[in-house]
Amino acid sequence: GMYFGNADGTVAELSSAYFAELDALEDEGAVPPGVSNATLYAAIRHAVAHLGDGLGSNSPDEMRFAQALIYRAALIAPEKIPLNFLIAAFPESVVLRLGELPMPTEAAPAAQRRYISIFRTQSLAQRVVFVDNFNANNEAAETIRIHPLVHEVLCDIFLRDIPPGRLGEQLSMMLHELLGWLTEMRKRNAFFAVDQLAAHAEALLAVIVKVSRFELYNQDEVKFFQVTRLMLQLELATCRMSRGDFN
Numbered sequence: 001g002m003y004f005g006n007a008d009g010t011v012a013e014l015s016s017a018y019f020a021e022l023d024a025l026e027d028e029g030a031v032p033p034g035v036s037n038a039t040l041y042a043a044i045r046h047a048v049a050h051l052g053d054g055l056g057s058n059s060p061d062e063m064r065f066a067q068a069l070i071y072r073a074a075l076i077a078p079e080k081i082p083l084n085f086l087i088a089a090f091p092e093s094v095v096l097r098l099g100e101l102p103m104p105t106e107a108a109p110a111a112q113r114r115y116i117s118i119f120r121t122q123s124l125a126q127r128v129v130f131v132d133n134f135n136a137n138n139e140a141a142e143t144i145r146i147h148p149l150v151h152e153v154l155c156d157i158f159l160r161d162i163p164p165g166r167l168g169e170q171l172s173m174m175l176h177e178l179l180g181w182l183t184e185m186r187k188r189n190a191f192f193a194v195d196q197l198a199a200h201a202e203a204l205l206a207v208i209v210k211v212s213r214f215e216l217y218n219q220d221e222v223k224f225f226q227v228t229r230l231m232l233q234l235e236l237a238t239c240r241m242s243r244g245d246f247n
Contacts, residue, residue: 044153047122054121065090066118070125073146074154075174075207076200080130082140082181083112085197089177096172098227101180104139112142119144130192140185140193159211167214172221174204175228182235186242194239201236205229 051066069086087107119125125144131137146154159167178201185193208229216222 040149041153041157044124044150045157047124048154051122051124052118055117062114063118066115069115070119070146071154071158072170072174073125073144074151074158075170075204076178077203078146078148078151080128080143080196080199081125081145082196082200083107083115083142083144084139085177085181085200086144087111087115089174090170094173096176096224096228098224098231101183102177104181104184106139116144124150130196138185138188138190138193140181140190140196143196155207159207159213164213164215165217167211168216168221168225171204171208171214172216172225172228175225175232178204179228179232179235182232182239186235186239191243195243198236198239201232205233205236 048067048070051070052063068090072090073081073086084104084106088102088105116125116127120127125146128143128145130141130143162170178197182194182197182201185197216225
């Protein structure tokens with residue numbers, strides 16, 4: 001219903017194509033192990049594939065980037081996902097260095113608004129802006145939230161579909177970006193942002209523990225991944241201890 005409401009055109013025009021593409025509804029083999037609801041998986045795959053429908057003047061690259069962002073968002077917590085972090089953690093190219101942690105950066109306001117609009121076309125994410133009394137409107141304030149069930153399905157789809165080598169690259173990139181953001185926000189005493197990013201760090205580390213199907217291409221990448229993960233764990237512990245949590 002939300003799809004038809006957000007897209008341009010009549011229900012009659014949209015419905016034939018909509019149902020024609022949901023082949024997985026009739027494909028029992030499309031159901032993941034332990035899950036009996038093929039409809040849910042098919043509907044979410046369809047929603048991601050049709051992000052931006054009805055907005056007009058969409059470039060294929062822009063749509064692919066929006067799809068990548070929504071799937072990467074499924075690797076961290078479903079609430080209070082900083083949009084600027086998502087954009088920064090998925091650059092076209094990047095050189096990762098342990099001695100040069102990334103600083104929080106803010107994407108252009110027009111780009112932020114554009115991706116929020118794209119996500120809304122399929123009702124996959126809601127925009128939520130957080131302002132605290134100490135660091136109003138910092139880089140982590142512009143956020144999205146994803147329904148927890150949708151978030152879980154997105155994560156399952158993404159982890160099953162992405163090649164192991166690409167997954168290893170993405171995990172390293174997200175670890176590195178999150179380490180830089182969390183470190184900087186702690187130094188700023190941005191308490192709300194620290195708690196927000198700490199929750200995402202815990203979620204990402206939990207995904208890494210759960211997923212064994214990822215690869216790193218050479219020993220240098222293995223070392224970078226291992227050290228970055230350890231550094232994020234230490235930074236997370238430092239953040240917790242600075243708030244009096246020694247557990």
